Amino acid sequence: MRALLGSATYSIVDTGIWTSDRKQAKLGAMVHLHLDPPATLHGRWPRMRYDANEQTATPFQDGEIDQTVASVSDLYLLVDLHADHVVNALAGPGSIAAGSPGNPSAPSGPTSPAAGN
Helix, strand or coil: CHHHHCCCCEEEEEEEEEECCCCCCEEEEEEEEEEEEEEEEEEEEECCEECCCCCCCCCEECCEEEEEEEEEEEEEEEEECCCCEEEEEEECCCCEECCCCCCCCCCCCCCEECCCC
């Protein structure tokens, strides 16, 4: 993530527990970063594939995509705490992926807010 964020200035807005959809098993943490000012991020973005059937204890596979995203003011991360690394990074609303119509969106699916937030 350091290489992707480069010199971007950011703050942590929120954290939460990342759980599986069906079994509600704890998979890791969700982290919401706010970049100020908004930045263009280019590089290898962590992007996982999630197994909606949840047949394994770790229902996702790590991956990466090479992507440039402009006007990033919010970044949503999923962190595998067992492997100690970010497995998914998505730019928030208003961000524009190069060569792609529309906006990348905040993660949907297996997340839940931390207690008390």
